[in-house]
Amino acid sequence: MLRQFWIAYLTITRKEIKRFARIWVQTIFPPVVMVALYFVIFGNLIGQRIGEMDGMLYIDFIMPGLVMMSIITNSYANVVSSFYGAKYSRHIEEIQIAPVPNLVILLGFVTGGVARGLCVGAAVTLVSLLFADFSIHSPFVVLLVALLTSCLFSMAGLVNAIFANSFDDITIIPTFVLTPLTYLGGIFYSIKLLPEIWQQVSLGNPILYMVNSFRYGFRGISDIDLMTALIVILVFNVALFIYCLALLERGTGIRQ
Secondary structure, eight states: OHHHHHHHHHHHHHHHHHHHHHTHHHHTHHHHHHHHHHIIIIIIIIHHHHOEETTEEHHHHHHHHHHHHHHHHHHHHHHHHHHHHHHHHTHHHHHHHSSOOHHHHHHHHHHHHHHHHHHHHHHHHHHHTTTSOOOOSOHHHHHHHHHHHHHHHHHHHHHHHHHOOSTTHHHHHIIIIIHHHHHTSSSSSOGGGSOHHHHHHHTTOHHHHHHHHHHHHHHSOOSSOHHHHHHHHHHHHHHHHHHHHHHHHHTTTTOO
């Protein structure tokens, strides 16, 4: 039985990876180009006027945040588009009536999202070598935060896809929720620059914890205590995992 579930998991995962790898010109290349432009405009041009941030060159400060932004957006985009496409074409129903637990289905789609997020993140990191210092303070923290964050936003993309009723619905959350939270998550600035009240408001943004813990992994600095950030990320992962599994068990958005 376990072998049967393992084969099902590998099949879904392989399908998801082939899906984005086959069209890498649309899925991997554009984020790399976009981040390269961020480095040129914000890092080189504007960064020269800003000078230093938290004791380092501005371009070195924003580098971890730009990599994290790529991981977040691509993990989310992969699952939301793939799962909604499966709903739209109705082949998700064929998967669900097969003798495969919803847990395996969830893990398969999430692994596909994680694979794309980490692939884009790695590509963006390589591009950053052309612009910023590539010293790594803690490789373990870098890998752990990248993995947990990509898992989290893969599951968030799944939730969006489950409740979406049209292709327009899978763009609303990324445009009006995910993008603002990402830009306000400390990628381009330290929250220490904000007035006290806005520092407290910023603490309600979960992306702030991911960006800062990721920056700690690269630079050894963070506006947030590392252990607190890791606990927040882990709690969000567990909560979303339970929620996603419950939605799949109930057939929400699938069994009409």
